[in-house]
Structure formats: C-alpha cells, structure tokens
Amino acid sequence: MSDDGLNQLKQRLRQFAVERDWEQFHSPKNLSMAPIGEAAELLEHFQWLTEDQSQTLPPDKLAEVELELADIQLYLIRLADKLNVDLLAAADKKIVLNEKKYPADKVRGSSKKYSEYD
Amino acid sequence: MSDDGLNQLKQRLRQFAVERDWEQFHSPKNLSMAPIGEAAELLEHFQWLTEDQSQTLPPDKLAEVELELADIQLYLIRLADKLNVDLLAAADKKIVLNEKKYPADKVRGSSKKYSEYD
Amino acid sequence: MSDDGLNQLKQRLRQFAVERDWEQFHSPKNLSMAPIGEAAELLEHFQWLTEDQSQTLPPDKLAEVELELADIQLYLIRLADKLNVDLLAAADKKIVLNEKKYPADKVRGSSKKYSEYD
Amino acid sequence: MSDDGLNQLKQRLRQFAVERDWEQFHSPKNLSMAPIGEAAELLEHFQWLTEDQSQTLPPDKLAEVELELADIQLYLIRLADKLNVDLLAAADKKIVLNEKKYPADKVRGSSKKYSEYD
Numbered sequence: 001m002s003d004d005g006l007n008q009l010k011q012r013l014r015q016f017a018v019e020r021d022w023e024q025f026h027s028p029k030n031l032s033m034a035p036i037g038e039a040a041e042l043l044e045h046f047q048w049l050t051e052d053q054s055q056t057l058p059p060d061k062l063a064e065v066e067l068e069l070a071d072i073q074l075y076l077i078r079l080a081d082k083l084n085v086d087l088l089a090a091a092d093k094k095i096v097l098n099e100k101k102y103p104a105d106k107v108r109g110s111s112k113k114y115s116e117y118d
Numbered sequence: 119m120s121d122d123g124l125n126q127l128k129q130r131l132r133q134f135a136v137e138r139d140w141e142q143f144h145s146p147k148n149l150s151m152a153p154i155g156e157a158a159e160l161l162e163h164f165q166w167l168t169e170d171q172s173q174t175l176p177p178d179k180l181a182e183v184e185l186e187l188a189d190i191q192l193y194l195i196r197l198a199d200k201l202n203v204d205l206l207a208a209a210d211k212k213i214v215l216n217e218k219k220y221p222a223d224k225v226r227g228s229s230k231k232y233s234e235y236d
Numbered sequence: 237m238s239d240d241g242l243n244q245l246k247q248r249l250r251q252f253a254v255e256r257d258w259e260q261f262h263s264p265k266n267l268s269m270a271p272i273g274e275a276a277e278l279l280e281h282f283q284w285l286t287e288d289q290s291q292t293l294p295p296d297k298l299a300e301v302e303l304e305l306a307d308i309q310l311y312l313i314r315l316a317d318k319l320n321v322d323l324l325a326a327a328d329k330k331i332v333l334n335e336k337k338y339p340a341d342k343v344r345g346s347s348k349k350y351s352e353y354d
Numbered sequence: 355m356s357d358d359g360l361n362q363l364k365q366r367l368r369q370f371a372v373e374r375d376w377e378q379f380h381s382p383k384n385l386s387m388a389p390i391g392e393a394a395e396l397l398e399h400f401q402w403l404t405e406d407q408s409q410t411l412p413p414d415k416l417a418e419v420e421l422e423l424a425d426i427q428l429y430l431i432r433l434a435d436k437l438n439v440d441l442l443a444a445a446d447k448k449i450v451l452n453e454k455k456y457p458a459d460k461v462r463g464s465s466k467k468y469s470e471y472d
Contacts (some may be wrong), residue, residue, distance in 0.1 A: 005124065007204040012213055020220060021227040025402050029172035032164040032402045035223055036157035036272060040394030046150040047387045048347035048379050050287070054147035057201070066203050069194060070212035072153055073205055076190055083175070085184050088123040089189055095130055103137060105169035109139040111284035143319050151283045154390060158276030165269045166261050166465035169404070229402035237464055241360065241442040248449055256456060257463040265408035266402040271426055275390035282386040290383035293437070302439050306448035308389055308430055309441055312423060319411070321420050324359040330424035331366055338374060345375040 006077060006087060013078045033081040038071035124195060124205060131196045149197040156189035242313060243321060249314045267315040274307035360431060360441060367432045385433040392425035 017023050045065050057065060070111050080087045163174050163183050175183060190205050198205045253259050281301050282290050304354060316323045371377050399419050400408050411419060434441045 002227060004122075009206070009209055010214070016213065016217065019222040020225055021145075022229070024227075025229045027169035027172050028175070029164045029167055029169045030401060032161050032172070033269065033397055036161055036276075037394045037398050037401070039154035039157045039190075040272075040391045043150050043154055043387055043392050046147045047384060047391070049145045049147055051145035054150070057146070062201065065201065066208045067212050067215070069198055069203055069205060070203075070208035072157075072190065072194055073209045074212060074216075076187060076194070077209075080187055083180065083183065083187075085180075085187055087187060088127070090184045090188035091127055091191045092193075094185050094192060095127070095134070096142050097185070098192075099134065104137040107138055109142075111140070111143045148283060151279055151387065154394075155276045155283070158273045158390075161269055162273050165266060165273070204286050240358075245442070245445055245449070247409035252453070253451070255458040256461055258465070260463075261465045263405040263408050264411070265400045265403055265405045268397050268408070270416055272390060272393035275393045275426075279386050279390055282383045285383055287381035287383045290381050290386070293382070295383045298437065298439075302417065302444045303448050305430060305437075305439055305441060308393075308426065310448060310452075312426055312430070313386055313445075313454045316423055317421075319416065319419065321416075321423055323423060324363070326420045326424035327363055327431075330421050330428060331363070331370070333421070334428075335370065338392070340373040343374055345378075347376070347379045 278304040396422040
C-alpha cells in the first residue's frame with residue numbers, strides 16, 4: 001500500500017514539534033492521552049443529536065467535526081511515529097483479524113459484541 | 119497528496135459492513151462513539167507506566183498497542199467515509215491552523231494550552 | 237451535606253491501595269487516566285442501542301452497566317482523595333454555576349451547547 | 355450507608371432538567387456519552403505534566419480540576435438515576451469484587467492488569 005499522504009503528515013508533525021521544542025513533552029505515555037481527548041470533542045458534537053440528525057449535519061457543524069477527525073488523525077500519526085508503528089500496515093493486519101473474529105455468516109445483522117457470541 | 123492506502127482501507131471497511139449487514143448500525147452518531155472506545159483501550163496500556171517505560175515497550179505490549187492504533191484508524195476512516203470527509207485534506211487543513219495558533223517563537227518549550235497564552 | 241457513604245468508600249479505597257502497595261502508582265496524573273477508561277467501557281454498552289432500547293436494558297446488561305458506573309465512581313473518589321477535593325462540595329458548586337450558565341427561560345427545550353448561545 | 359449528599363444532588367439534577375425541558379434529551383444512551391466527555395477534560399489538565407508536577411497543582415489549576423471532577427460526578431448521578439441504579443450500593447459491590455479479583459498477597463507492588471496474571 002502507498003501511504004504518501006500519511007508519510008508527509010508524519011514529516012510535518014516531526015518538524016512542528018522540533019520547531020517548538022515540544023519533543024520533550026511527546027513521550028508515548030503523554031501522546032497516548034491525546035487521541036482520546038480529541039475523540040471526546042468529536043463525540044460531543046453528536047451527543048444530543050438523534051441518529052437521523054447525525055446523518056445530515058449542517059455545513060458549519062460538519063466543518064467542526066472535520067477538524068476533530070483531523071485532530072485524532074494527527075495525534076495518531078504522531079504517536080505511531082514515536083512508537084515506530086506503520087499505521088496502514090497495522091490497520092491492514094487488524095482488518096484481517098476482524099474478518100476472522102466476525103465471520104459474516106455468523107454475525108449478519110447483529111450488533112452483539114464479540115464476547116456475546118458463543 | 120496521495121492516499122491510496124487510506125482509500126483501500128475505506129473500500130474494505132465498506133465491504134466489511136455490507137457483508138455483515140451492519141450498515142444499519144453505522145449512523146454517524148453511533149460511529150462517533152467508536153474512536154473514543156478504542157482510544158481508551160490504547161490509553162490503558164500506558165496508564166501505569168512511567169514516561170521512561172513508555173519509550174521502550176516490550177515487543178508483546180507493542181504488538182497490542184499497534185492493534186489499538188489500528189482500531190482507532192479504522193473507525194476514523196469509517197466515520198469519515200460516512201460523513202464524506204477527506205481525512206488527509208482535513209488533517210492538512212488542521213496542521214496549517216495549528217501552525218498559526220501556536221507560533222514557534224511564542225510557544226517554544228512551553229506546554230501550556232492555547233487558552234493559557236495571552 | 238452528609239456524605240458518609242462517599243467517605244466510607246474513600247477509606248476503603250485507601251486501605252485497598254495500601255494493602256496492595258499500589259500507592260506508588262497512584263499519582264494524580266495516573267489516576268486522571270482511570271475514569272475515562274471506565275467511562276469508555278460504560279459507553280460501549282450503549283453504542284449500538286437505539287435511544288429507545290437504552291431506556292429498558294435487560295437485567296444482565298443493566299447489571300454490567302451498574303458495575304461500570306461503580307468503577308467510574310470509585311476512581312473519582314480515589315482521585316478526589318489524592319487531590320484533597322471534596323466531591324460533594326465540588327458538585328454543589330458546579331450545579332450553582334450551571335444554573336447561572338443555563339438560565340431556564342433562555343435554554344428551555346434546546347440542546348445547544350453553551351458556546352452556541354449568544 | 356448513608357448517601358444524603360448524593361440523594362440531594364440527584365433531586366436537584368432532576369429539577370434542573372425539568373425546568374429546562376431537557377428530559378427529552380436525557381435518554382440513557384445520550385447520557386452515557388456525557389461522563390467520558392467530562393473525563394476527557396479532566397485528563398487534559400494532566401496530560402503534559404510529569405507525575406511529580408501532578409502531585410502539587412497550583413491553586414487555579416486545582417480549582418479547574420475540581421470542577422471537572424464535579425462534572426463527572428453530576429453526570430454519573432444523573433445517569434444512575436435514569437437507570438434506577440444506586441451508585442453507592444454499586445460501588446460497594448464493585449469494591450468487594452475487586453478485593454477478590456486482586457488478592458493483596460498476589461498483586462502486591464505490581465501494576466499488571468488482571469488479565470496479565472495467570
């Protein structure tokens with residue numbers, strides 16, 4: 001898989017941290033606390049909407065949501081970089097695992113968690 | 119920016135949902151609850167480590183962390199797809215905003231939040 | 237306000253940590269990562285339910301949810317203890333602030349966030 | 355256990371919602387998304403601190419943290435009320451379970467997760 005886009009972002013985030021002397025704060029432990037903070041901000045946009053309303057966000061709200069998704073993506077790239085993890089290869093590996101964990105003919109139409117199947 | 123890797127994952131996640139008849143559960147509202155759950159699992163791996171320990175994870179722990187990062191990435195791709203958001207374009211836009219928000223000469227070496235600068 | 241129940245739990249959590257020699261891990265920073273992990277587990281129980289379904293949880297699911305609520309409560313007590321914060325007094329103070337922030341005659345029937353009112 | 359403090363807060367939160375006609379938004383599903391949002395705000399206060407720094411927060415920061423703890427507590431009370439869960443009884447039950455799950459003589463001084471013991 002090509003991942004030029006992610007690689008470019010990785011490089012820019014490195015530069016961003018170096019220019020600000022922020023490397024000192026970017027331990028994996030500290031960075032592991034970042035995606036969840038951004039994910040919470042994402043969640044807040046949807047909290048009081050009905051599922052139907054969430055299908056058709058007004059443009060100004062969608063623009064905000066877009067930036068929250070971006071925040072999560074950026075911290076994910078940054079943490080993966082610090083841990084020397086290839087995000088796309090990891091995602092590829094995980095999809096294969098999920099396909100085995102949730103066989104289509106067994107779970108079709110059901111939203112039960114894996115642990116709830118026997 | 120090229121983003122072939124992300125696009126391929128997007129296609130596979132679509133197929134994954136269709137084959138399982140899970141589209142019905144994948145409202146943006148419901149999907150907005152997913153990245154945070156995975157981000158919490160990521161966080162748990164680092165919770166009781168010191169910052170130093172987090173720099174050098176043992177291989178088995180790193181392998182688990184890798185899959186948590188993958189989970190966040192996959193749900194991010196899936197939600198962005200549902201909202202018709204281009205993740206890389208959004209991330210690019212956000213980096214530019216961050217560069218303006220945190221001018222290097224002003225914030226160098228400081229971890230204060232944006233709101234704490236005057 | 238009386239808060240004998242919370243105080244008793246605080247004492248038991250202190251003893252729990254001492255008996256296990258876990259005080260060394262319980263820095264406020266580390267403990268601040270705990271409520272969110274438990275809150276994520278709570279969230280997962282509701283993720284794929286409709287709002288209607290969430291009103292009438294089956295008994296076994298409710299029992300699980302009950303323990304997730306308990307986990308959040310326990311870590312909240314523990315962190316507040318470490319920071320020397322009186323949880324009930326803080327909650328009391330916050331309700332008063334919320335009453336001012338969201339005047340009933342202004343926000344009635346609306347779920348907009350505070351920042352969305354002008 | 356006496357829990358007059360929590361009960362009073364429960365009553366005030368009921369009144370708060372009724373006065374604002376917010377009951378319509380307070381499905382358990384929607385409320386399950388609230389504690390995690392507040393927990394994320396709590397977390398952000400500690401993210402870039404060292405463990406040592408987190409032990410001695412400056413007064414203004416501690417005042418902010420106090421209100422974040424309050425937010426989590428309030429939503430916890432509200433959701434428990436909606437689900438007809440007795441928070442203190444649940445916490446009591448959970449402590450007993452934890453005492454069995456983590457026998458002092460087995461886990462002393464170790465921060466491994468339950469699943470990591472054999």
